[in-house]
Amino acid sequence: MKIKLKYLFVYLLFALFYFTSCQEEITDIENPNDQETIISNSNLAILLSRTTANFGAADDILDGASCFSVELPVTVEVSDITMIIETPSDLQQLENLYNESSMDDDFLDFIFPITIVFSDYSQIVIENEDELQDFVSDCETEDADAIACVDIVYPISFSVFNADFNLIDTIVIESDEALHGFLDNLEDDENVVVVSLNFPVNLQYSNGDSIEVNSNEELADAIELAGDDCSIDDCSEASLVSSLEACPWEITTYSSLPEFIGMDLVFYSDNTFAFYQDGNTYNFVSYWSLITTENGLYLNLETDFEDFNGEWHVVECANAILQLTKEGQTMVINQECEDDLGCSLTDISSILQECPWDFSNGSGNFETNQMIFNANGDVQISEGMAASAIGGSWDLSVTDAGVWLTFAELTAFQESLHGDWLIVECDTDRIVLHKDDQTLVLEQNCNTDLFSCFENTQLIACGIDGFATFNLTEANTECGPDLAIYGIYYYESESDLQSNINRIYTPESYSNMYNPTVIYAAIINIYDEAIVHMFTIDLIVENCNYFACFESVDAVLELCDEGTDGLYEFDLSIAFADCTPTADLVTYHETLADADSGSNIIVNPASYSVADVSSTIYARVEIENQVDIFPIQLNVMTCNAGNCSEADVDGILIACEWNITSYNGSDNLSHYNFHFEYNSGIVVIYTDSITIDATWSTSQTSDGVIIDFSNVTGPNIQAVNGSWLVVECTANQLILHNVNDSSLEIVLDNNCE
Secondary structure, eight states, rough: OEEEEOOOHHHHHHHHHHHHHOOOGOEOOOOOOOTEEEEEHHHHHHHHHHSSSOOGGGOOOOOOOOOOOOOSSSSEEEEEEEEEEEEEHHHHHHHHHHSSSSSOTTTTEEOEEEEEETTSSOEEEHHHSHHHHHHHHHOTTTGGGOSSSEEEOOOOOEEEEEEEEEEEEEEOOOHHHHHHHHHHHHHOOOOOOOOOOOSOOOEEEETTTTEEEEEEHHHHHHHHTTTTSSOSOOHHHHHHHHHHSSSSSSEEEEOOGGGGOOOOEEEOOOEEEEETTTTEESSEEEEEEEEEEEEEEEEEESSSSSSTTTEEEEEEETTTTEEETTTEEEEEEEEGGGGGOOOOOOHHHHHHHSOOOEEESSSTTTTTTTEEOOOOOOOEETTTTTTOOEEEEEEEEETEEEEEEEESSSSSOOOOOOOEEEEEEEOOSSEEEETTTTTEEEOOOOOOOOTTOOOOEEEEEEEEEEEEEEEEEEEEETOOOOOOOOOEEEEESSSHHHOOOOOOGGGGEEEOOSEEEEEEEEEETTTTEEEEEEEEEEEEEEEETTHHHTTTTOEEEEEEOSSSSEEEEOOOOGTTTTTGGGGGGGEEEESSHHHHHHSSSOOOGGGEEESSEEEEEEEEEEEEEEEEEEEEEEEEEOOOOTTHHHHHHHHHHSOEEEEEEEETBBOOOOOEEEETTTTTTTEEEEOSSOOOEEEEEEEEEEEEEEEEOOOOOTTTTTGGEEEEEEEEEOOEEEEEEEEOOTEEEEEEEEOOO
């Protein structure tokens, strides 16, 4: 007998000792906290080891032993037929063959030698049946407590530290086998390396659900939540009802009528069900119910489709597969949920916008219609190449049931198309959707006219007394064919267009004469002046409040009095920073009279100095030849160290950008810059190469002001997540201590320059 063990991490251990010896390569970094460190024999390490263990029960149809698996590919003989088993799909076909036959448990023979793989991925070569049976006899039935209901989405990475908490390496893990071996080599010894898992980490449950975790605690909870309940595995009536209604089911085996293989069954909550084949439904109403008897559970199908009609005995419910028997017939159906689509929500969004789509619900109502999905969320339904007569909106969303396409605000076909449609099949040129007992099939039609995308549209602008300036070239911006020898021209009347006279020569700044106004547009061959396509643009002027953004801002700027008794410098431009990009001109004045007249402008508002501890400045805002004035209150506060109020801290943080000059005495995080956004609760954390959108908030407690950081992702910087007490506070520097571990300290310095 040949024994072969895989030592997967010789390189890793060598690398650790190598980096430990090369002090010039060591990077100092803060101590990893308990939410990141992986400790040998801890609950999390054990859970990860169980999750990544080789799952020997997956191929019990081959070896009948759950504590090891047979390495694929393997050759077997079944009833004098030689088969090569290469994939898990081949195992399922082998199991279906066994279930459909009257064979006993010894229905296959191996072609030796074979290799068996244990839960720790160690391997042994087996030379004959006797050797195999020795291991089968010794096999324990608990399958080494493997957790098979959840998988880790790779790659993941670990930061490796030496005993002084210096970062010496980052290890990338690509597979269960690699992670299992990595965990086996962890030693619970304070003199050796410390390993920290880099979050976020994604997990995929066997029922199709997925989850993102951001700490050790969340990871352990998510794995424990999976437990052993992978799918419907008990054939209880309640479990089966939920599973039948959750997703469509595909017939993978029908013993007497193989032509039914590939047909889909959809079970609705009103106890009706439908047959679908190649996206087409059979037009008769069918009913389903479950019946519990002394002999077990039966799926009762009432349908005009005679071959399906009757009571089907449920003989197996496991791993999203149902095996049913009736009067000598066997039918196996597989659950087809979101994971079976082969398209993500992003994929579907991109596919929908590529080309127009022909569509049908099997009734023949839409044979000449096409759908066009625009990036702005509009959907147009046209007949042939004619201009769109039907409009509405479209949206994609994801639930536990799968990906949904929603049609809303339709101007026609509301009864046929309006509502939420579950996507049950997705290819690059074909999408099948279900809603209740309806089916909608979309087929991509990219062979459309080059200019059909340019359709009748409208532009809406803010104006005064019904007049405004429009950029006509913004109409149909979603259309992007290579016009090459063609140009787009605009006219004030249809007769001018037909005669190709009186073109609008400044379409980027056209002022309307009426409200509304119709502009006529033509795509013209620039060589022979032939008109190849025409469309209209409706110009609509609405009375708008240009200054709504400015009116919504409580413009108060605050600085801390540092005891200099001198001038206080404010940056006036940040008072309305979110609004000023929409203005044509913003100037700042010391008096209201100066602001009214536009005189005595403050020359450098970004560094305005004032001696008073309380004063008012006036911002004069001009938009579309309209003027309004808004006050800015300037306050100088007493900010004693460690005694700032919540309002003080908020004002200090949003006044400038900040960076971490020290984390537990280390400057390794000083390249991270913090921009605290006003009123949004967003803090943008960035370096030269990465940007993180995290969240922040403050609260006042009896101990002082608390700053909370959350959703901070990325290597090392995730350590700032949590609650921090402000222990020292000035306009230029904040010193924070972790609420749960006061030994952890952050020093933030402003970067106003």
